[in-house]
Amino acid sequence: MKKHSAVACIGQAGLFAQLPEEDLTKIAPISTHQEYFPKGSIIRQPGDGKDGLIFLDQGSAKIYSLNEAGKETVLGVLNKGDLDGQQNLFQDNHEENFVQALQDTYVCSINRRDFQDLLKKTPDLAINMLNNFGEKLVAIETKSIRRNSMSAKDRLLAYLEDLAKKQGRRDVQLKLKKKDLASYLGVTPETLSRQLKKLAKENRIKLSGRKIILL
């Protein structure tokens, strides 16, 4: 583990990346840094009183919610440099979700009230927030459209293509367990397993455990 600079850490987040150093140094004092969460531990959960933004300095995590029956629905994945909980910075919403570390993870966080105060004094930050929101909206919309209009196989393929694009390579490493990926895609693990096999048989992908190569 390398040394941790609050300013450098914040600068890694897409949300803050384009801010001048001057602004970053303003954010640094209100942020908490490098809390350690071992693999499998819960980083955030409803009712834990943590209402701020979280930022992954190292590791990865999944965001999910539980329905009445106790079934879990995976809403998304956070990787190094990603952040979540922006909504919570603006209003005290109670539809919080669970966030669980998929690997040993270090998270940095910022309290809601502190952030709001800062936002008022830092217009650039407000603009960036807005842009970030836009991206998130598009992502949600895309997912929603896929879920409603694409077959399981196409959804899966589209997901893999997105991942490949994001990781900048044709061999994709799944961060999620397949049952979690299934939940994220809105299918059962069995269906996911079968579709992956079909795609492999059609020579569109190549499987090797949690690594998948797009052909």
Added chain:
DNA sequence: CCATTAATAGGCG
């Protein structure tokens, strides 16, 4: 090792 959890297989509606 054993025990638990994850992944796959096959049958059925």
Added chain:
DNA sequence: CGCCTATTAATGG
């Protein structure tokens, strides 16, 4: 495609 069950693989202590 989802749900159920059985079998096998992977994981963790």
